[in-house]
Amino acid sequence: MNFSPVDWALQDVHARYWAVTPVHTADCTFVNLWGWAEEYGLEWAEAHGLLWIRRTRRGGMPANRLWMPLGDWNAVDWQAVLAETEPGTIWDRVPEALCVKLAELAPDRVQIEETRGQWEYLYSAEALARLSGNRLHKKRNHVNGFIKAYGEDYRPLGLDDLETLLLFEHDWCHWHECLKSPALAAENEAVLRVLPRWGRLPGLLGGALYVEGQMVAFCVGEALDAKTLVVHFEKGHPDYRGVYQAINMFFARQAGAGFERINREQDAGEEGLRQAKESYCPCGFIVKNRIRFS
Secondary structure, X not given: OOOEEOOHHHHHHHHHHHOOOOOOOHHHOHHHHHHOHHHHOOEEEEEOOEEEEEEXXXXXXEEEEEOOOEOOHHHOOHHHHHHHOOOOOEEEEEEHHHHHHHHHHOOOOEEEEEOHHHOEEEEEHHHHHHOOOHHHHHHHHHHHHHHHHHOOEEEEOOHHHHHHHHHHHHHHHHHOOHHHOHHHHHHHHHHHXXXXXXXXXXXXXXXXXXXXXXXXXXXXXXXXXXXXXXXXXXXXXXXXOOHHHHHHHHHHHHOOOOOOEEEOOOXXXXXXXXXXXXXXXXXXXXXXXXXXXX
């Protein structure tokens, strides 16, 4: 396959394959591929009626791995694909449905390894918007405390907010010392690749919370499909208690209106992040695992 870097000019190519992909994951939206292209050295290639995605590095180190291919998995000659797949090849972030399909086709060659840190968390959009019930009452208390102390000035984001967004992201990185954390520094680079192109990335949705006219939190996502909204970035001012619970709820209530589910992406195996995501009581997961070919 002839791979080339993820190309801004080929969004329409991505959209064509994305439209017929059976399982939509947050990893493989164009927004995420473009945002993380530099960090992961992402490349793509068209072959066998699919759009293949390859990660060529991680943390500055070479690391060639294929991700899930985009396209109609049910219209592919998988035996031809398997014939070209060399022993020792690894595919990462592969949805369970495709893992099962390949394991059935080539049980002697396909070894599936669980990668729990890459599972994407799914939530009821109504549950996040209402925070009702005993399981989420602590979250609701945090939101009520925020509203009582600071009000509820939530505003949808648009092009006119870009400068304020970028300044807030800069400040957020300063507060959290991003330069000392490779993970936070990488996320910051992804944010700075995506936000300036707001008007040229179709489908981006965003909202922000303000206190006395100053932005204290923002959230950015997009429609993953007709029923699912995905959250890509969420940042809050650390001095405002309850700010994350508040932006989470208001974004779900406003941007999530009309969606059944909200995808809040994976926890990357970070224990603190896992606990935070599980505390919102997910209703399911997009299970993604690793395939090793022998």
